[in-house]
Amino acid sequence: MNPLPEWLSAGHDETRFRAMLSPDSPYTLEQLAGESKAITLRRFGRTMSLYAPLYLSNHCSSGCAYCGFASDRKTPRRRLEQEEIRKELGAMKRLGISDVLLLTGERTKAADFDYLRTSVATAAADMQRVTVEAFPMSVSEYRELAEAGCTGITIYQETYDPLRYAELHRWGPKKDFRERLETPSRALEGGIKTVGLGVLLGLADPQEDALMLYRHLRYLGKTYWRAGLSVSFPRIRPQTGSYEPPFPVSDHLLARMIFAFRIALPDVELVLSTRESPAFRDGMAGIGVTRMSIASRTTVGGYHDAESSDRGQFDVFDDRTAEAFCNALRDKNIEPVFKNWEHAYNGPSHMEAEK
Ligand code: SF4
Numbered sequence: 001m002n003p004l005p006e007w008l009s010a011g012h013d014e015t016r017f018r019a020m021l022s023p024d025s026p027y028t029l030e031q032l033a034g035e036s037k038a039i040t041l042r043r044f045g046r047t048m049s050l051y052a053p054l055y056l057s058n059h060c061s062s063g064c065a066y067c068g069f070a071s072d073r074k075t076p077r078r079r080l081e082q083e084e085i086r087k088e089l090g091a092m093k094r095l096g097i098s099d100v101l102l103l104t105g106e107r108t109k110a111a112d113f114d115y116l117r118t119s120v121a122t123a124a125a126d127m128q129r130v131t132v133e134a135f136p137m138s139v140s141e142y143r144e145l146a147e148a149g150c151t152g153i154t155i156y157q158e159t160y161d162p163l164r165y166a167e168l169h170r171w172g173p174k175k176d177f178r179e180r181l182e183t184p185s186r187a188l189e190g191g192i193k194t195v196g197l198g199v200l201l202g203l204a205d206p207q208e209d210a211l212m213l214y215r216h217l218r219y220l221g222k223t224y225w226r227a228g229l230s231v232s233f234p235r236i237r238p239q240t241g242s243y244e245p246p247f248p249v250s251d252h253l254l255a256r257m258i259f260a261f262r263i264a265l266p267d268v269e270l271v272l273s274t275r276e277s278p279a280f281r282d283g284m285a286g287i288g289v290t291r292m293s294i295a296s297r298t299t300v301g302g303y304h305d306a307e308s309s310d311r312g313q314f315d316v317f318d319d320r321t322a323e324a325f326c327n328a329l330r331d332k333n334i335e336p337v338f339k340n341w342e343h344a345y346n347g348p349s350h351m352e353a354e355k
Pocket of ligand 1: 060061062063064067068069070071104105106174
């Protein structure tokens with residue numbers, strides 16, 4: 001049986017998208033950059049939406065080969081209690097951050113749905129925008145999460161190659177490829193307003209993964225037409241576990257991907273995190289990418305305890321302060337935006353609009 005659903009097969013002419021990604025492309029990088037920049041300027045203006053991740057817990061029941069939080073790592077485990085979350089949020093607010101992405105590992109007793117929902121409510125009381133990157137949930141759980149104040153989720157498929165997926169996800173709930181693949185749809189059915197997709201670049205053939213990601217986004221855009229969609233481009237970074245990517249992605253190819261997605265999907269938010277170098281992030285600002293993380297800590301409690309020697313989920317590359325990063329944006333005539341969601345996302349969710 002083909003493990004890929006029908007909606008991930010080619011539904012229209014993909015010749016140009018494939019060509020834009022190819023190193024033998026008739027399109028030069030400069031041509032793509034020029035087209036991507038013009039579209040970005042037209043659709044998003046000279047702005048960069050900013051957010052920061054907050055790791056609630058590093059407990060995890062899965063064994064993803066590439067992750068520093070996999071359950072076989074010797075990393076000390078902890079979760080933040082609600083008072084500690086408030087302290088972290090306070091430290092983030094002092095950095096100017098009001099848009100937070102809450103993260104946990106796979107569902108465990110220590111960090112289960114009730115814990116996550118309570119943490120969302122705690123964050124929503126303090127922050128302008130709260131999104132979540134955690135374990136796959138049911139439609140009714142997503143509905144509860146939305147009611148608690150979560151407006152968006154991020155869920156990476158990691159790779160759309162089912163064989164590579166099976167090898168990399170050694171044990172735990174994340175082994176279920178189809179369950180994960182169908183998670184963005186369930187979230188939107190449950191009233192979550194935005195979903196962020198991505199693949200972890202380096203795990204499998206990057207061009208094939210980019211093509212499947214493109215199809216997934218097109219499917220969601222057609223099926224849930226009011227949904228806000230975003231794509232992230234994470235490359236594997238050094239982490240506890242020392243996993244080395246078998247399909248390393250060069251700066252050149254990553255730039256091609258970003259431009260190809262911007263040109264093919266002009267309204268989709270493109271996200272670049274602090275996994276990338278300052279030079280690459282500065283280079284992509286204004287010519288495709290419209291949302292970036294700043295001042296990120298990948299440890300549990302990392303904002304309050306900035307001196308911790310814990311390595312976290314992975315090593316960040318761009319460790320500039322929020323102020324230094326914003327100054328770099330302004331030097332490029334790009335306005336850092338800490339709060340711009342109301343205009344786009346304060347309307348009804350897809351499901352509310354369908355009623
Ligand atoms: S990627 Fe997520 S699910 Fe996999 S080991 Fe890391 S925290 Fe757990």
